[in-house]
Amino acid sequence: MSFINYSAREINCKIVYYGPGLCGKTTNLQWIYKRTNPKLKGKMISLATETERTLFFDFLPLALGTIRGFQTRFHLYTVPGQVFYNASRKLILKGCDGVVFVADSQAERMEANVESLENLRVNLDAQGIELATTPFIMQYNKRDLPNAAPIDEMRALLNPRQLTEFEACAPNGGGVFETLKAVAREVLHDLKQMSR
Amino acid sequence: MHGQQLLLYEEDHRSVQAVIRQLIRDADALAIFVVDMNGQLVAEAGEVGDIDTISLASLCAGCVAATAGLARLVGENDFPVHFHQGRRASLHITRITPQMILAVIFDDRSSLGLVRLRVRKAVGGLARIFETLRKKTERPRAFGNSPFADITDEDIDNLFSN
Numbered sequence: 001m002s003f004i005n006y007s008a009r010e011i012n013c014k015i016v017y018y019g020p021g022l023c024g025k026t027t028n029l030q031w032i033y034k035r036t037n038p039k040l041k042g043k044m045i046s047l048a049t050e051t052e053r054t055l056f057f058d059f060l061p062l063a064l065g066t067i068r069g070f071q072t073r074f075h076l077y078t079v080p081g082q083v084f085y086n087a088s089r090k091l092i093l094k095g096c097d098g099v100v101f102v103a104d105s106q107a108e109r110m111e112a113n114v115e116s117l118e119n120l121r122v123n124l125d126a127q128g129i130e131l132a133t134t135p136f137i138m139q140y141n142k143r144d145l146p147n148a149a150p151i152d153e154m155r156a157l158l159n160p161r162q163l164t165e166f167e168a169c170a171p172n173g174g175g176v177f178e179t180l181k182a183v184a185r186e187v188l189h190d191l192k193q194m195s196r
Numbered sequence: 197m198h199g200q201q202l203l204l205y206e207e208d209h210r211s212v213q214a215v216i217r218q219l220i221r222d223a224d225a226l227a228i229f230v231v232d233m234n235g236q237l238v239a240e241a242g243e244v245g246d247i248d249t250i251s252l253a254s255l256c257a258g259c260v261a262a263t264a265g266l267a268r269l270v271g272e273n274d275f276p277v278h279f280h281q282g283r284r285a286s287l288h289i290t291r292i293t294p295q296m297i298l299a300v301i302f303d304d305r306s307s308l309g310l311v312r313l314r315v316r317k318a319v320g321g322l323a324r325i326f327e328t329l330r331k332k333t334e335r336p337r338a339f340g341n342s343p344f345a346d347i348t349d350e351d352i353d354n355l356f357s358n
């Protein structure tokens with residue numbers, strides 16, 4: 001749910017990075033944090049375990065600039081990918097305006113990708129939201145690894161509708177900003193549709 | 197929720213602001229925040245100083261959401277009030293409506309009893325304001341055009357140019 005504040009002339013949108021455990025969601029946000037002008041970003045908050053697995057969420061607020069005199073903010077969240085944290089994933093998904101699905105390209109993680117995508121669908125459904133009508137970007141991460149599955153195969157499994165997709169290698173930033181821009185664009189287009 | 201929006205107009209903001217400013221005085225509080233359940237800061241009053249208000253809003257919402265989850269696990273609908281006591285500052289959190297949270301920060305110039313009493317009174321007024329706001333949001337077109345009705349691809353590209 002976007003929040004348009006006419007008093008402060010601000011608009012806030014919430015974007016959630018979803019995907020199986022260790023697929024690279026937190027790494028996406030860390031790269032964005034590292035490479036964003038300090039004036040445009042707030043603090044990055046990570047509620048993580050001692051071993052750096054996301055426990056509740058990561059949060060990164062970005063204020064990218066103004067549109068029609070309105071400061072446009074994106075609040076980026078990641079969910080904890082580990083299967084047993086589903087209660088937390090449901091909470092974080094509430095009120096999201098757009099979703100990035102980060103898939104792990106390693107062949108042995110294909111089943112985990114499929115399960116996580118299905119879990120996303122179920123959790124959105126529980127809130128009365130259809131995945132098909134939500135701004136959505138598919139990111140194939142970890143393309144640098146030798147055991148990465150072919151893109152065609154991943155597309156057939158995870159993105160049969162051929163929605164906007166990117167290959168990525170999050171630790172060195174490959175595909176990270178492309179993904180962010182694409183989801184921001186879709187969210188803003190969606191807002192435009194809603195305002196009509 | 198996707199497909200819904202929260203719209204806050206100037207006059208609503210003023211009404212919320214009036215209530216929380218009064219509450220600062222009545223409760224002898226340091227700072228007060230109104231936050232929505234998605235972690236967005238709606239209004240603030242008092243000595244905000246160098247508090248990172250955006251982080252505060254996001255963590256408050258996470259905290260309330262997690263606490264409500266715990267409540268349901270033990271067969272309660274919600275734990276609508278929570279209180280975190282620190283050495284100097286304390287934080288008192290209440291639900292205003294299912295969508296809105298009131299967070300009050302106070303120190304030993306005030307007391308939990310006083311804060312609780314004054315908050316209870318203020319929450320009624322705030323709830324009425326947000327109820328009206330929710331109804332307005334259901335038919336936003338009647339209240340002037342959204343600035344986003346005619347944004348262009350160029351506007352969006354410009355956001356990422358720096």
Ligand SMILES: Nc1nc2c(ncn2[C@@H]2O[C@H](COP(=O)(O)OP(=O)(O)OP(=O)(O)O)[C@@H](O)[C@H]2O)c(=O)[nH]1
Pocket residue numbers: 019020021022023024025026027028052053054055078079080081082141142143144145168169170171
């Ligand atoms: N080789 C390689 N490693 C990656 C890539 N992206 C992330 N990693 C590594 O994968 C590990 C897990 O990354 P995280 O970003 O913490 O994963 P996550 O999706 O947040 O995991 P959870 O918080 O458990 O859901 C880290 O060691 C990252 O450095 C990538 O594109 N290539």
Ligand SMILES: [Mg+2]
Pocket residue numbers: 025026027052053054078079080081
């Ligand atoms: Mg993580």
